[in-house]
Amino acid sequence: MEVSIIVDRYDAIVIGAGLGGLSSAALLAKNGLSVLLIEKNELPGGCATGFIRGRFEFDASLHSIPSMDMMGKPDNPYPYFEELGLTKKLEFKKLPNVYQSVFPDFEITLPVGRENIEGALLDNFPKESEGITKIFDRIFATYETIKKFRKKDPSLTQEELQKNVFGYMGKTWGEILYPEVKDPRVRAIISQLWVYGFGLPPKKMDYLTFALGSAHIYQFGWNQIKGKAPTLVNAFVELITEYGGEIRLQCEAKKILTEGDKVKGVLTKNDELVKSDFVISNSNPITMTLDLIGADKIPESYFSKLRSNEVGISLMGVHMGLDVPHSKLGIDEFEIFQNDHYDTDKIYDKAFTLEEPEMQFITTYNLAYSNYSPPGTSVIVLSAPSYADPWYTLPPHKYVEAKNRLADKLITKAEKIAPGLREHIEVVEVYTPLTIMRHTGNHGGTYGGFSYSPAGSSPLRLPPEGPIKGLYIANAWGQPGCGYINCMLSGRNAAKRIIAKMDKPINYVK
Ligand SMILES: Cc1cc2nc3c(=O)[nH]c(=O)nc-3n(C[C@H](O)[C@H](O)[C@H](O)COP(=O)(O)OP(=O)(O)OC[C@H]3O[C@@H](n4cnc5c(N)ncnc54)[C@H](O)[C@@H]3O)c2cc1C
Structure with a gap:
């Protein structure tokens, strides 16, 4: 192992600045631990990111989060966000409807x-x-x-x-x-x-x-975060640094180092050895076990757990910046599920192919916040269920052809609800499961870690404790599950376990 520099000043290291990683780093730092958060990308957030095309700024993932108006909800996350100091930095808006379902012969708004x-x-x-x-x-x-x-x-x-x-x-x-x-x-x-x-x-x-x-x-319905996902991510970054934590971007973990059955630190891609007895992995468990640690150091029981479920589904979609307000296209619902027919099981089967998806959801962001995009414009995103498998097999030129062909079909389908949509596209960006995979490292481009089959229900997902002593996981693959709120809670659960093990006095957050 080549090592260019050795650092030994952190109580804990967090690998990955997705929501699980950000949340755990913030809680550790708030409790007085010296924490280093490393992220391979040039921006923090993982799935919770955004991008700019022309005069439009898009959310890459966030549509909405389960309402925070949830007193009495099991595992109510609001007090956690409040104590972390997150809620002071954010504004939420409640959406009036749960969704609209549209079929060729019927539609209903719930x-x-x-x-x-x-x-x-x-x-x-x-x-x-x-x-x-x-x-x-x-x-x-x-x-x-x-x-x-x-x-x-x-x-x-x-x-x-x-x-x-x-x-x-x-x-x-x-x-x-x-x-x-x-x-x-x-x-x-x-x-x-x-x-x-x-x-x-x-x-x-x-x-x-x-x-x-x-x-x-x-x-309770849905909330939208004012200001797009990067507002949430930036709030975490501010909190972590305010509490004395450190964040390094473009800093990939190459190895999680072990000694016997314990974690000893992290080796970065720059061959910097950062020592610590506690590591939290926001990186997915497949990369964590096979690439970062090495299969020979992982108990077989952990692999059995990983094999007991399947990698979850992904999405493909089209982000569009339009040169007209959404009202000119007749769209008045934030989230419209557009179905070609009523057989949901059959719609799902299409996600394993590169044929036209038989359903999509149409998200009109300006319906949550009218100033989401510049005056006189609007942002609409089309999303359809898709597995990565058929995309893997394509050579580069066929990949581009397939994603443009399917994007075109999604736009044509959406025009049944929003006639004239195509003529008003000012900028367009298409993504596939491979886009998500490249950005986050998640296998199959899954947005949710393991699938939610009966084997993937919350208590059966990976526990916060990892396969090696001192190693914890915080991401969509673990408990309680996927989505913005669950991933932030997974970070809390991992951090709490480390905090409980520290022998120095800490300012404990519930
Ligand atoms: C298109 C789309 C739409 C979505 N819509 C919603 C929605 O509306 N509402 C909702 O609640 N959820 C939504 N989700 C799901 C939600 O975004 C994810 O479940 C959640 O953000 C995953 O967070 P995570 O903590 O698992 O980390 P991830 O987002 O998987 O991030 C992991 C991070 O770890 C980093 N990393 C990995 N390996 C290393 C390494 N070796 N060294 C350093 N860094 C590393 C990666 O670069 C990445 O930044 C959506 C997801 C997608 C893709």
Whole structure:
């Protein structure tokens, strides 16, 4: 091993400045630990990044986050963000609707709130009233029971836990939904969030994850962060430096060093050896185990855990800066799910091909903040589920042809909702799963780490403790799961474990 310089002054090193890494570094630094955060890219954020084309600034990933209006939500993240000092630096706006679902012959907008959503569905599908009521009762019974469980509510009985939670372990959402609801339209509408964060259709999606996530969204809706994802990332960077932490960009970890069964530090790409007894990896667990540590040092039980689930789905999409306001195109919903038909399971199967996607979601950012783009313009992003596998096989020129061909099809599809869209494109940028993979290093370009099959439900995801003593993980692959809020919580969980092990006095944050 070649070493050009040895540094020995950090209590902890964090590899990767995605949201898990930023959150853990901020909490460690706030608690008085000397922390070094290293990031291979020239900008922090990982998936939570943005880019500029012409006069437009785009969010690369952020559409919205589950509402922060969540008192009583299990594992409520708001107090954590508040104590970290993050909420002082950010503004959130609540979106009025959960989503709009559009099909060739039908469309519906679901407003925030269980009663409102159920009401909208019952008005439109009176013949399915029994099934709709039963499925909402079931989802919310699971949600409320998990909430009680996490809050250690003394009124929670073993019988209730068994009936509403344990009895569903290993079951898919489809197994629960299909026997109760027969109308394919209702099935598709209630399952619409499959593509948004969960990434699997009813036939494969873990019931418990779907029930917990969707009940919260139905009840409380979405927030948008004012100022795009980089505002959040910059707030973290400010906090980390204000609390005395250090951040180095364009600094890739080449190795995580071990001695016996313990972590000893990190070797960077510049052959700088940074010693520390504690390392947090925001880098994905496949790179972490195979490249950064080495398979011979990893217990087989950890590999069995990694093999017990699949890498999650990715997305392809089209970012467009338009020379007209969205209202000129007739778009008045922030998030529109545009489906070619009602068979969600079949729509999912298309994500393994380079054929035209049978659904996309259309995000109109100016509907959250009217000044999202320069006056008189608007930003619309089209996104469709896609796995990396078919993209891998293409030689470079065919890759460009395929991404432009599919982008063109998505734009044509969107024109059914927004006639004239194409004529108003001032700038356009297309991304695929390979774009996300190149930027974050995540296998398959997954935005969510492991898939949310029953094997990937929150408690079964990777725990914060890594395979070597002193090594922790903070990212979408671990508990509690993917998405902006979950990844920030994964950072909190990893940092808390290190803080608990420090023998010097610390200013502990809950
Ligand atoms: C297109 C898209 C849309 C999305 N929309 C939403 C949304 O609307 N709402 C929502 O909540 N979530 C959304 N997500 C999901 C969310 O962005 C991710 O789940 C989350 O940001 C992942 O964070 P992470 O902590 O796992 O880190 P990642 O984002 O995976 O970042 C990991 C970081 O580690 C760095 N790294 C890796 N290896 C090394 C190394 N060896 N040395 C140094 N650095 C290294 C990488 O460069 C990267 O910066 C979206 C994602 C995508 C891609």
